[in-house]
Amino acid sequence: MTLEEPGRVVLLTASHRVAPGLLSWPAWQTLRAADRVLCADPGHPQLPYLREAGVEVEIADPEARELVEACAGGRTVVVLPSGEGDRRLTDGLARLAGSGRVAMPDLELLPGSYDLPGARLLDLVQVMDRIRRECPWSSQQTHKGLAKYALEEAYELVEAVEEGDRDELREELGDVLLQVVFHARIAEEDSEEPFSVDDVAGTIVEKLIHRHPHVFGDERAETPAEVKEHWLRQKAAEKQRDSVTEGIPLGQPALALAAKLASRARIASLDVPLPSGEGVGYRLLALAAAAEADGTDPEAALRAAARAYRDAIRAAEKS
Numbered sequence: 308m309t310l311e312e313p314g315r316v317v318l319l320t321a322s323h324r325v326a327p328g329l330l331s332w333p334a335w336q337t338l339r340a341a342d343r344v345l346c347a348d349p350g351h352p353q354l355p356y357l358r359e360a361g362v363e364v365e366i367a368d369p370e371a372r373e374l375v376e377a378c379a380g381g382r383t384v385v386v387l388p389s390g391e392g393d394r395r396l397t398d399g400l401a402r403l404a405g406s407g408r409v410a411m412p413d414l415e416l417l418p419g420s421y422d423l424p425g426a427r428l429l430d431l432v433q434v435m436d437r438i439r440r441e442c443p444w445s446s447q448q449t450h451k452g453l454a455k456y457a458l459e460e461a462y463e464l465v466e467a468v469e470e471g472d473r474d475e476l477r478e479e480l481g482d483v484l485l486q487v488v489f490h491a492r493i494a495e496e497d498s499e500e501p502f503s504v505d506d507v508a509g510t511i512v513e514k515l516i517h518r519h520p521h522v523f524g525d526e527r528a529e530t531p532a533e534v535k536e537h538w539l540r541q542k543a544a545e546k547q548r549d550s551v552t553e554g555i556p557l558g559q560p561a562l563a564l565a566a567k568l569a570s571r572a573r574i575a576s577l578d579v580p581l582p583s584g585e586g587v588g589y590r591l592l593a594l595a596a597a598a599e600a601d602g603t604d605p606e607a608a609l610r611a612a613a614r615a616y617r618d619a620i621r622a623a624e625k626s
Contacts, residue, residue, distance in 0.1 A: 313412040314378030316400070317341070317385045321353060321419040324426040328356030334419035338362045342382040345369065348389045353419075371399025378412035432504055435488045450490060457486045469610065517541055539574060551575045563606040565595035573600065 317337055321330065330338075330353075338344060339362065346354065347368035357364050364387070369377065374396065377384050386396070403409045438445045460482040467475040491504035518541040521528035528534045546554065551571040557564065572579050581593055598605040 312379075312381035313375075313410045314381050315383045315413040315415060316374060316378055317383065317415045317417050318397070319385050319387055319417050319419050322422045322426065323352075324422050324429050325420040327352040328359075330419040331421075334417060335360070337383075337417060338385055340383065341385040343377060344385045344387070345374075346387040347393065348387075351387055351389065353387060369396070371396055371403050372409075374400070375403060375409060375412060384412075431484070431488055432492075435485075435492050439489075439492045445489075448489070448493065450493060453486065453489060453493075457483075457490075460486055469607065469614075517545070535574070551577070560606055562591065562595050562609055563604075565592050566599040566605050569596040569599045 319334060319337065321327070321334075338357065338360075344357070344362055344364045345367045346364050347366070349366050354364055374384060374386070386393070388396075400411075400414060404411045404414075440446065460479065464476075464479040464483050467479045487507065488504055491502070491507050494502050516523045518538050519534075520526040520541070521534065521537055526537065528537055548554065551574075552568060555564070555567050555571065559567070581589075581596055583589065595605040598608060
């Protein structure tokens with residue numbers, strides 16, 4: 308090893324969504340083998356854990372040239388960037404490398420930890436918490452006041468699905484997710500029965516596991532129909548309902564309501580004749596039941612026909 312050897316600079320990054328100290332094995336190897344470990348932020352969340360592990364960290368904020376000189380002789384210097392990144396340092400290193408007049412050390416970006424799938428949900432929860440505390444409008448909202456927005460966002464999501472617009476679909480899924488997180492944040496403030504978004508997630512996780520014994524248990528399901536049977540059987544055991552119609556929201560669109568009732572009766576093998584009567588309502592009921600039995604969603608079918616009608620109206624307006 309000679310003094311002319313330029314050495315190595317390692318920028319060790321870590322996700323703020325992963326608990327401090329939970330670093331990858333290559334990160335720990337690099338930290339222990341480094342000649343120097345530098346950090347400009349004395350409050351960096353990793354520092355207590357590194358020091359507990361016996362890694363000496365210097366609180367220093369070197370200029371790019373100083374860092375290059377610190378690597379001379381083949382030394383390895385690890386830098387812990389701040390949460391915002393050290394743009395001044397990285398830009399300085401880029402300028403020195405571009406000048407061609409400096410023997411640059413090897414530059415390496417080493418991720419010490421990675422986001423797990425779903426990690427950005429933590430950001431959403433954090434942002435929602437701040438908005439709830441600091442926004443004059445959001446801080447005054449209630450479950451009842453927000454209910455109409457949940458309905459609107461659900462309809463907009465359905466429209467994005469039916470239109471096949473991927474950008475709109477991603478955005479509308481986010482809007483629906485926002486409603487869930489918003490309601491959960493409001494629920495934390497309830498004086499009698501508070502719950503959090505973690506409680507919401509925990510509840511649905513437990514429900515999914517319980518209603519999929521063919522995935523998490525010993526039962527078998529080879530077809531979608533058998534899966535649905537498992538789901539309904541587990542649901543009936545959980546709810547202990549007296550009627551297959553219980554739990555069907557009567558406030559949903561009428562065609563969807565009719566189809567849902569027909570579906571419940573069919574799955575339960577109940578031979579219930581459709582009520583007869585005068586008027587368009589009974590004819591629509593019969594059409595909805597027939598569509599459901601044929602595997603067609605009458606609500607979606609009518610929306611598709613309505614969109615075609617809309618397009619025809621627009622074409623007539625232009626002619």
